[in-house]
Structure formats: structure tokens, C-alpha cells
Amino acid sequence: MSIRLTGAALWASSALLLHSPAIAQSAITDPAVSSTEQQQEEIVVTGKYSAASAVTGTKTDTPLIEVPQSIAVVSATLIDERRPFSLTEALYNVSGVADVGSRRGFDNIVIRGFDANASIYLDGLRVERGSAFVQQEPLGLERIEVLKGPGSVLFGQGSLGGIINQISKRPTDTPLFSTEIMGGSFGTYQGLIDIGGPVTNDGALSGRINAIYRNLEDSIDFIERRRLYVAPSLRWKSGGTTLTVLGAIIRDRRDGNYAGIPPEGVFLPNPNGKVPRNRNIGEPGFDNDRIDRQQIGYQLEHVFDDRWTLRQNGRFTHTDLDSLGIFSGGLDADGRTLQRFIGSVPQDDRAFALDTQVQGRFAWGGLDTTFIAGADLLQQRVDQVFSFGGIGPLDIYQPVYGQQPTPLFPVLDFIRNDSLYGFYLQNQTKIGERLSVLIGGRYDISKTRNFDRLTSQRRRQRDADFTFRVGGVYQVTPGAGFFVSYAEAFNPSFGVSADSEPFEPEQATQYEAGIKTDLAGGRIRTNVSVYRITRDNVLVAFPGVPGLQLQTGQQRSQGFEADAAVRLSDRWNVTAAYTYTDVTVRKDTNPLFVGDRPVSVPSHLVNLWSSYVLPLGPGVLTIGGGGRYVGKREGTLPNSYVIPDYVVADALLDYRLDRWRLRLNAYNLFDANYVDSASPSGTRTVLLGEPLTVRVGVGYGF
Template sequence: MKIIYPLALLLLTGLYAIGQQATVKGIVKNEKGDTLTAASVFIKGKKIGTYTSATGEYELVNLAPGSYTIQVSLIGYEPAAQKINLAAGESQTIDFILKETLYELQQVEITGRRESGYKNTSSFIGTKTATPLKDVPQAVSYVTKELMQDQAAARVGDVVKNFSGVNQFSANNDITMRGFRVYAGNGTMLVNGLRANASFWKQPPANYLERVEVIKGPVSALFGNASPGGTINRVTKKPLDQPRKSISFITGSYNTFRALADFTGPMNESKTLLYRLNVAYENSQSFRDLQFEKNIVVAPSISFLPNDKTRLNFDLVYNKSNSRIDRGQSAFENDLYSTPVSLSLNAVNDHLNEEQYNITTSLTHNFTSNTSFNIAYIRTSYSEDLFEHRSNNTYAKDVNGKPVNFLVERQVFDRRSKEFNDNISAYFTHNMYTGPLEHKIVAGYDYAQSKLPVGSAQLTASGYLRKDGTAGGYNGDSSKYVTYRYTTKIDGRDTTLYLVKPNVPTYDLTKNEHNMEDASKYVYTPTANEATTPRLNFLHGAYVQDQIQFGRLQLLLGLRYEWFIDKVNYTRSNEKRVTQTALLPRLGLVYAINKNINAYALYAQGYNPQAASSQADTAKGGPFDPLQSKIIEAGLKSEWFNKRLSVTTSVYQIEQTNALYDFPTAAHPLGLAQIGKEISKGFELEVVGQITDNWNVVLNYAYNEAELTDAGSLDKDLIGRQKPNAPRNMGNFWTKYTFKNKALRGLGIGVGGNYVTERYVSLNRTQTLPGYELLNAALYYRIDKFQIQFNMNNIMDKTYWVGGYDFLRLFPGAPRNWLATVAYTF
């Protein structure tokens, strides 16, 4: 009994104290009456704060009686403050109206995005200024970090299904966008709006990303040479002015383990120095034989904001990766289901060791309320240590030169290479009026350089063994080659075949065995290719852009002049220099039909230089003119449910000319000719955001016709055929609902699906990949600062392929798999 009275007294004291605590709540709006999401609301001098919800509301609870100063801030608006006095148990409602600042925001984001949820309001990728996406006269898609977390997406390739008109070309860092291939090597991968190199073999990790953006169609007028399908931009997480810390641990199928951490906040009391640190560790296997991933990612970021006019940011992303290259599944000729999707052609002693870093520094300074200067620089380094057994893209041959369709001919690559990229982007913005016209003028200069220095090299082992100890291709004459007998079972019966001995052991699809191969016995030859031939290419681009507004009408006029220089075999006696120039216009129109709906139209031109290997090889007849493209696009962009939900529809036609096709002549037996024309046209729909503050949704659909329309006198049978790995129809949905009632508070559920129709695997073959429909789901449960998450993908355990080159190089999707996440926020 003696202990009961002190406990009762303590309990009553606690209840009394809770009853004395006060509350402040309210709504934050702008001068137009629109509610503002993710505005920072905090008490001056205290570590107490919050952010406004999707409806602009905030609430500060458990405040002791006393006097406080409530401060509100949001990028793009002037901060506001109000002093209050709180009595014991009192609840006050304090609303704020923020005034828009006239200072121009920077091209590269300096401080972090405070919005939470699936919707993003503004982007720099569409105009190189902080423009609301509804006012950008071009289709822009995005996936926020919140959606990536809800889907447990580990890599950029995991999120492309959420974009309309975008799907994987292969399992590598290689996608199809509106029917055109986009990959790390064709100048269309950006980091924070700057050109950056990336691994072709592995998709970049997603843990350090704020969002992934895609701007559809040619964007050469903004960023220089690029694919006509579009450009991917990875926006890294930036520091916040309020402390946030989180750690999470993920485990699941295929012995997956990931550990992630994200820390951010101010480094001084004045909040002029902010930091963010993201780290990640991954160790996982795969449903694919011998495939694995070991990754370490360290991504610090520091922002310095000495005053309202000057902002400086520094970002580093370092990624060290150990894995194997996945060259895909091989199957019997014309029999897609003849081998398991797990089958790979690797040997146990294969490896791919990669190391990459991106260093970004950016500065913005406002000279006046109407004039600002922005400059950003990125340095990218990529190194590769590769040893792999892979298919030689054909079946092995018997002594008569006849293919044996269950033996795959293999080759070996042993390569070391390094590549360095630099990009500087500098521009001025100026706001002015000419009569009733409001102008936002951008004038700037870009310099980008890519260098593959001396010291990269590759040895290749392939072909068949000759009696003289060399190796080479086989044409059916066995007298000069080593032959042997091979016994196996065909249709259950022992069968003896007479084969030519390969330089690298062939892979028997009927046995599905992996060995430690003795690579010292192979006959190697040095190989020159784009990954090993020293080269230096750089571009200069000067551009001007004017965004003109007159009432409901906005006009975007842009013009860029670019000159591109490519030096292949530079520093060598056979150095070859190719110089190309381009004048690239861009014209956009936006009309506000009402406060919710904008209509837009776009005309733009683009270009992309031909591959360095085609330019440098005299046997092919180069140099060749660059690929040229143009787009006509129109659509509607709208916002609903108090701007929580955005809906975009678009129709487009993209035309590309100067594509290269085989054209042998007496002077150039391996010659190429620029006779191709390709047209891609289609329709897209995207719905992103919140229907209510606890119901998030992503929905997209795309119809695309991407066809070769002109090949001169060659390959007439290919006219009108859909381009490889470009489905005519595709769609995706994902929705998350969080329960608010008391009994289920903290519980959430997510459901999603993917739909892709049949695709060709190459332009000149009849092999196709079947369409597929996938179903995914997730459960979430939050307990105070803890969240437990469970994701199940491919619930119906469908067999499907995301892409491929032919039936010797297929890229299957994962069978049914699961991931469990435990996260703690503090």
C-alpha cells in the first residue's frame, strides 16, 4: 500500500500537467488564397516545429504556458512571424498569409523539398527556372522519395514503371522512352540538371534521391545533345532547416539486406549552414543465377545561405559496387520458355567492380529583386574492373558449320577502364515588363567534357581453336581447327556430336551448370572499342530563353547554338577530330483555361551526335551527320482537390532522321548509310497526388506507335514495324490509403499493378516478348516514431520479360518476392 500513494500522486501530477499544456493551430495561405503545403512552422528559439499538411494546416501541441514567437517560412515566399501568449490549457488559432518573393530561385536546388507525398509542384528541368509544372509547355513526369519508399524501390530502374511511356529496354541502366532508347552513353542522364556519366550495367541507387524526373521529347535546346525520347534527371536530397533523422533496415527475398540512414538539419543557430547525410549498405542475391549486389553509398550535402540573396551548395555522391554483369537469359531458338528465367551464362570467377562519384557545387546570387546569376559545376568519375563470360550472340557450330541450338557460343571480356565527365552551366535570369507583357529572360552558357584517358584496355577471348594455337571464326572448314566429340542426351537418348573446339567453353542449356573456368587457357586478343579507345569530346552551348506572360497566356521562346567536338584516338598518331554544330529552337505556349486547367503546345528540335565508334572507323565511311529530331506536342495540365492532385494528358509526334543502317560498298565493305527516318506518336495520361490527405494515388497510361518510316532502298520489310522494346500500350497504378479512425490508426495499405503489351526484341527479327500484367501490394503500420512495412511484388508469380535483344539475350522480371522494412524517425 505504501507504494500506491506515491504512484497515484505521480499519475495525478502528470494528468494535471497535460491538462495545463496549450495548443496552437492554423492554416498557411498565399496572397491569392491558395493553401501552402510543406511550409515550415516553428517556435523561435525552441526545438519545436512542424510542416503544413496538404491542406495547408499545422498544429503545435503540448506547449507550456508562456510567450512565444511563431515563425513561418517557405522557399519562394517572404517569412512571417507572430508573437502570442498562451495560457494554461489554451488553444489558439493563428493563420498566416505569405507574400511571394520576387527573388529568382536557382537552377540547382539548394535547400530540400519540404513537400511530402506523391505530388511535386515545381521543377527546374522544364525551363531552367523554378517554374510550376503546370506552366511548363512540355510533359514532365516525376516520382518522389515518398513513393519510392512506399514501393521499397532500391534503384532508378524500379521506379520507371510509374512514368507513362517509359519502360526498361534491358535489365541494365537502359530504358525506352516514347519508343526511343535512352541509356547512360547517349547524353541523356542528368544529376541535378547537369550532365553526368553513369554505369551502363547497373541502375543508380535511389536512397539519396529526392525525386526522379523525366522530361519527355527532345530537350537539346535546354541541355544539349540528347535522345529524342526524353531525359532523366536525378535530383539528390538537399538539406532542410529543421532537424530530421531516420534509419531503416530492409530484408527480404534472395537474401536481401539493406541498411539506410538519412540525417539533416541546421549546423548553427542562425540556420545559415545546413547539412544532409545519406548512407546506405546493400548485400543481396538475385533470382538470377550467380547475380549479386554489394553496394556502399555515401552522399553528404551542405548548403550555405549567408543571406536572402546568396546561396551555395555542395553535394557528393560516392558509390562503390561489387557485382556481376547480367547479360540475360538464353533460350533455345524460337522457344522462349525452354530454359528457366534464372539461367545465366556467367562463370563463378566473373566479377564487375565499379566505383563512381559525383561532386556538384552550385551558387545562386540575386543582384536585385529582378536579376540573378546561377552557376553550377559537376564532376563525375567512373571506373570499371570487369571480367565476364557471356554469350557471343550465337549458337555453337558443329564441324559442318551447322548451329547446335542447345549449345551457346561464349566469349570472355577482361576490361579495365576509367571515364571522367565535367559540366559547367552558368546563366543569368532577368524579370522585366514591356507594357502589359511580363518577361522572364534566361541567357546562359554550358560547357561539358567527357574524357576516356589513355590506360583503358580490354582483352577478348572468342571464336574457335585452330591447330596452330590461334583462335578465330569458323566457316565450315575443319581441316585447320581442333575438333572433338561431344556426347549428350537429346530427347532422352545418348547422342554424339562432332564439334569444333571453342576458345571459351560453350554453355549447354540442357545442363544449366556453372563452373570456375580456367581463364589462363584462353587465347586472348586486344580489343579496341568505345570503352577502351582514348577519346575526348566536349560541347559548347549558348542559349537564350524568354518566358512571356500576358494575362492567361504564356509564351516560351528558346534558341540554343551548340558546337560539338569529338576527338577519337586523341594523343595518338591516328587521332581523328569531328566537329558538328546545331541551331536548336524551342517554342511553347500555355493558356490558362481556368484556375484549375492549363492547355499547352510545344515545338522543339533536338540532335545527338553519332557514336564515336562509327565516326572513327574509316571502314564504315564516316564521319556522319548527327541524329536530328523534332517534336510537336499538345496537352492539358490541371490540379484538383485544392491542388493536391495533378492530371496531365498529352499527344505528341516525334520524328528522327539520319539514323545509320548497314550499306556495304566496294570502298567500304562495312559501310553505313544515313537513310533512316523514325516517327513516334502517341497519347499519355498521368494522375499523381492525393485525393484526400490520407489517400495517395498514381495512375498512368500510354499508347505509342514508334516505327521506321523510311529506310531508302534497304530493309523495306521493316517499314511500319514497331521499334524494339517499345510496347504500343502500357499502364500502371499505385494507391496508398492510411486509416484515420481510432481503431485502425497507424495502419496503411498499398496496392499497385503494371500492364505492358507485346514487344519486338529487335527491328530485323520476328522474335517477340509477350505482354504481362503484374499485381503488387504493401502493408504499413506506424507506432509513434516506428514504421513497419511489408511489400509483396508480383503476387500472382507471373513469368515475364522486361526486355531483350534476341532469344539469346533476354531480361526476365523477378518472380514473386517480398521485402520487410523497419524504420525509425527521430
């Protein structure tokens, strides 16, 4: 095993542990070149914040400038530098994406103003449908691709605002070993290890295993979150066939749930003064989450010749969870007595997803065509009980804990079997060197069987629809083009309302136009777009009853987005994004909602991150920093109060010497006192942002 191979392997593992090709290269003995000079040479390939192509927009590896829809890619380097602990944090630098409650410990995300929890994908397959209890693990990813707007034509029934596709880390062709330990504010600590490389001498079989243990404590009282993540993978190659097997085990233990606190005493007036930032309205040792998830899947690709390729992806997921939390029932007139209730959710979820497609490439005359035809399915069984209970009120200024809960009584108790089938066709044609045209269609069928154990009733529901997408990109000069597109979406709403009536499917249409660039050899990549999405049959939280939903009429989101990733020099990289979102309720069964904005969706978002690499002694130092501005948001629907805007800054210091790495990440650098979001459960509470948090890590790899 040569050191040069190890350096290449470390580059392949950049998003997880020691993204340190420069360090490994510095160990190569070359009498003509000093260690520092070799590290400076490698500066060119570190700090990349963009990608030339992605698979999420077309299910083929297509240059982004040829896709007539907005797509953002979160690169391995950006994940590595920012070191996020949640999928939401990993998406901070993507326009159009907003956090609507991840502070609770779940992935609560909206894209272009609409909920995206049902549209989180892993390696092209839906993670699961309709549950955000299990946070994704960003440190186990090579990159994240975000398709803005409806993605139904290729990915089937899902979020109408966009698709989040996570790409897992894979086995490497060269040996890899790296590890890191980290400690930080509030008693947080973490250990990582990443091992991979060829298993056989001929390189036909290779493997990899990523493992993480994290103890994440919090500034909020009584909260501690522990996670074990293990992701083994194997890859076998023979001729034109590649088979990759991907597994993952997630074990979460969360002591203490954070349900937020009333806005009165945070930023709204309260005669009793300010509520302490660390206040928890739950009970010590009572609120908790217990989550176990196992995943096993595969990706099979066979290349017949230079025209035809067959691909199939499959995955089975089993999730067993038990969540118990205390929520706000409203603040009394005295401004200090908070009524409380208990919510309990034990759930067993089993899902199998499969996607099979055939791709053909043809060229004649001035036309270059890529055609795909495919079918996918998702089979999911959900066994859930949702129960409520009572508990005594709490003085949020002088809390006295230790009150005993009343017995729980079930509100929902059901077994649901979902079957989703889809058949899709897509054709991409490049006409000459300037014009690219995409057209696609899909037919979806969804079936659900629901057994209500409370009423002993059985319900069946079947929905079907055809969706369509068409668009084009015209490059006025090489690397700069205009695009327009039209896309439809179909999203059956499994489940029932509070009166046990099945929900109608959601539907949406999007019109989008914009400008894309890929200039100066990839140094300047931008995407600027305007769009309008109209969404019908929207599901929102039932006011005051976490876990229940009601179906409203119509919402419309329209806005402007801009993303840019620029390499100002071989050492200096910048990524920036701006979002303007105007989303309103246009029709509703409740007339009080009409004209209002959905909860926690800001009108303006600004994100910035930059890093600069310079020699320092025998090693190299990366200095990074940036921040985000989040505009004002509504706290309830119907709108009753406005959450203030805020600015948060983050920073990075990363020193690499030979095989060692020392890094420091600081979040909320100036300790801003801000509100992250309103509670997505529908209660009148807000979730406070994290105070100044510092994490220091030491890593080693060869």
C-alpha cells in the first residue's frame, strides 16, 4: 500500500472524517519538493463548493447547466468544513430551504415554502413516507442534491416543494483509514472511524465501514441525545456490472424532548419579564425518544454497451420508535402558568423501495438523445398508536418539577399498509451545442389499507394520476444559458383527519425560469430563478393537537432564488445564496386562514460561507466563516404573531500537518439570542436557537 494511494482514498472520504488529501500527499518523499509546497499544490482540489453534474434532476449523470430546473449540490467539502449534526444544518447554504423545527431533534424542512419531510431520499429511494422522527446522518454522506420544485415525474409521489437526495459514502478503490475524536460545548463529544479499500487483490471487491458515536448535550435543561451510526458497504465489479450493497444501523436515545416555550416572555411582552433561554416545559427523566433503525439496500448497474444501461436500486428499512413528550396547552392570563399535556407515539415502520430503469443513448445528425424508461414502487406498513394524557401546569418562571401524569388515552390507533407504484418515461435531447430539451411523463397509482383499532373499521383508498414535465435550456454562450420549465406533482395524503375521513391527494403545478452558468472551468457556477407553485389539498397541523392534521384548500408559493459557488483563487472559495419566498393561503375551509402565510416560512433568507487556505509552518491552515440571515416568520396559522428576524455567524479553523488534523468549529459565534422557528406541532410555542457552541476535533489518517 503506497502513501499516494492513501492520499487518493482520503480524498474519496472527504465528507466524513479527515478530508485530507493534502496531508497524506505531504508524507510522500520527494527531495525536490518540500512538504509545504506539496500541500500548496493540493489546495487546488480542496474547498470545492459546487458540482458540474448531478443525478437527481434527471436520474442520469447530466451537467447541471443542461437541466431546465433548479438543482443545488452540497459538496463533500462543504459538509466537511461546516460539520453539521443534522440534515437541516447541512442545507443551510441552499436557497429556498428553511428550517421549521429541527431544534426539536427531527428533520423538519420546507423547500420553496412547502413541507419536504415526505420527500427525503437516500441514494435515489425514498427514506420513508410521512415520518420525520429519525434524523438523517449528514456525516455519512458524499454529497446532497436538492431538486427545487415538483419531482413527481421521476421520483413519484412526494413533496411538492422539492426533493432532497442524499448520496451515501461508498467503498473506495484504494486503502482508507481515518479517525477523529471531538469534544465541545455542553458536554458534547463524538468519535468517528472510517475504514475502506479493496478486499481482493484484483480490486473486484471493495468495502467500507463508517461508524459514529455521538453524545450531544444541549443548552436546554434535561436534554441529552446519544446516537450510534454504523454504515457498512460492499462493492463488486466485473466487466460492465457493478453491484453495491449499502447498509446502515441507527440507534438514537434521547433523554428530554424540547417542545419550546410560549413567545410571551421571549420576544412578545410579558409582565413577568424574560423567560430563561434554557427553560424546558417537560419533566426531568420523563420525556424521551427511543429509536432503532436498520437499513439494507443495493444498487445494481449493468452497462451493455455504449448505448444501453440497466439500473436497479432497492432498499428495506425497519424503524422502531417510541416517543414520549410534554407539550404546551396554552399560557394562562397571568403570563406565567403554562397548561401542559402529554403526547405518546409508539410506532413500527417497515418499508421496501425499488426502482428499475433502462437508459439508452443515441446520436444522429445534430441530435444527442438520452432516454430512460422505468418503474418504481414503495411498500410501507405503519403500526402506530397516538395517545394523549394530562399533567399539572408549570410556572415557567419558577418551575416546580416532579408532577405525576394522568393515564394516557389513545386518539389514533391503526395499522396502515401503503402501496405506491409508478411508471415513468423521460427524454433528454441536446440539439447542437446550445439547446437542451427535456420532456417526461409518469403514471402513479397509490393504494392504502387502514385498520382503525379504536373503531374496528377498515378503509381502503386508491388514487391515481398522470404528471408531466417539460423544459429547455438555451446556452447563449458556452457555459451560460437561460432555462424555462413546467412541472406537475401528485402526492396522495395517506392517513385520516380527526373525524376519520381519508385525505384527498395533494396536487401542484410549477412554472420556473432562470439563468445558469458554469464558467471559467467550473470556477463560477450560479443558478438564478423565479418560480410559481400552486398547491391544492394542503395538510397542516391541527391547532393545539400535535400529531393530528387537517386538510385546507390551496396555497401558492412564488419567489426568487440565487445560488453561487465561486473559486476566487486556488486558495479562496465562496458560496452564497439568497431566497425571497412569497407563500400564502389562497383557499381554505377556514376563512380565517385565507391570505395568511404558513408557519415559520421566512420571506427572506441569505446564506454565506467562505474559506481561505494558506501555508502555516510545516502544514496548512484553513480559515473559514460565514453566516445566515433569516427573515421574519409567522408563528401560527391563522397568523397571530410574527417571529423576529435574526443573523447568526459561524467560523472554522482547520490545521493539517502530515497525517494529523486539528479543527475548531464555532456556531453562533456572537451568541445571538434568536428564535429558530415556531413549533411544527401547531402549539403556540417557539423553539429557541442554540447559543454560542464550540467544538474541537483531533483526527488522524493514513
